[in-house]
Amino acid sequence: MGEKSLHILARHANSLEDVETAGKNDPLVVVTLDLEDKPSWKKSSVKNNAGTNVEWDEVLVLDNYDHSRHHNLYVDVLDKEKTANAVIGYCTIPLHQVIDAGGQLKAKFDLYNKDGKEKGTISLTLTIVNTSESGDNHDNDGPESKGLSTNDQKHQDHIKSLVLKEHGADAAALLGVAGALFLAGSAMRSKPKKEKN
Numbered sequence: 001m002g003e004k005s006l007h008i009l010a011r012h013a014n015s016l017e018d019v020e021t022a023g024k025n026d027p028l029v030v031v032t033l034d035l036e037d038k039p040s041w042k043k044s045s046v047k048n049n050a051g052t053n054v055e056w057d058e059v060l061v062l063d064n065y066d067h068s069r070h071h072n073l074y075v076d077v078l079d080k081e082k083t084a085n086a087v088i089g090y091c092t093i094p095l096h097q098v099i100d101a102g103g104q105l106k107a108k109f110d111l112y113n114k115d116g117k118e119k120g121t122i123s124l125t126l127t128i129v130n131t132s133e134s135g136d137n138h139d140n141d142g143p144e145s146k147g148l149s150t151n152d153q154k155h156q157d158h159i160k161s162l163v164l165k166e167h168g169a170d171a172a173a174l175l176g177v178a179g180a181l182f183l184a185g186s187a188m189r190s191k192p193k194k195e196k197n
Contacts, residue, residue, distance in 0.1 A: 002132045006033065006065040006073065006095075009125035010044050010056040016120040017052070017113045019079050019086045024051040026080040027088060029122070031060050033070040035158045040064075046080040052120070065128060071095060074155055076162075077111060077122060084166040087114040090159050091122070091149035103128040107147030114163050116151055 010029045019025060029044040042060040062073075073093040078085040089111030098105045106125040113119040123144060 002130050003063075004065045004067075005129050005131055006062045006070075006098075007125075007127040007129050008042075008060045008062070008073070009127070010058050010060060011123040011125065012053070012055040012057075013077055013089075013111070013120060013122040014053050016054070016077065016088050016111070019088050024049045025054070025088060026050065027054045028078055028080055028085075029056060029058075029060070030076040030078060031062065032074050033062050033065065033072070035074055035154060048080075063131070067095065067099060067128075072152070073126065074158070075109070075111075075122060075124070075149075076159070077120075078162075081166070085162070086166050087159055087162050089113055089120050089122070090151075090155060092152045092155045093124075093126070093147065093149050095126075097148055098126045098128060105145070105147060106142055107145045109147045109149035111149070112151045114159055116156060 008031050010031075013027065013029075016025060016027065026046050026048045027050055028046045030041055032041040034040055040062065042062060044056050044058045044060060047054045047056065071094065073095055074090070075093060076090045077088040079088050091109050091111050093109055097107075104125065104127045106123075108121045108123045110118050111120040111122055124147075
């Protein structure tokens, strides 16, 4: 039978939540079969200033796919930030629907925002590939179906940790600015005043 991989053609996302306070979202997609195995996560390129509608048309490959162990694909759409990336949306995709579709599924999946509410969609083509096969058969011409995506507890917990990391990075940045302002103010107050004659 041989080893298999899961190829994810990240095509586009629409009606994403706007998480930028200034400017537009800089979205990227992160996919994994195992939230605990960080080295296995694959990331797309960042689409700077794409906003709430974005096109990637980029293939991400997750090696060592085993249908007996990997029941879900975890998808995060993040806003690239200097400190910690902000969560735009996420979903958990049950992979039985790819198997039921003959090993390839071109579909649009609902995304959930960090509060767990449906917001936006992502269009993906998921293909199970034997690693001994060559070539990229990501049929992008066929019709797109409505795929099943969920908001499972394990993924929610992962998203909460990302949100906490983002808030921690934001707080640290604010403390750094406040500290710099405090030091500048202290330096100004400690300067000897010139006497007037």
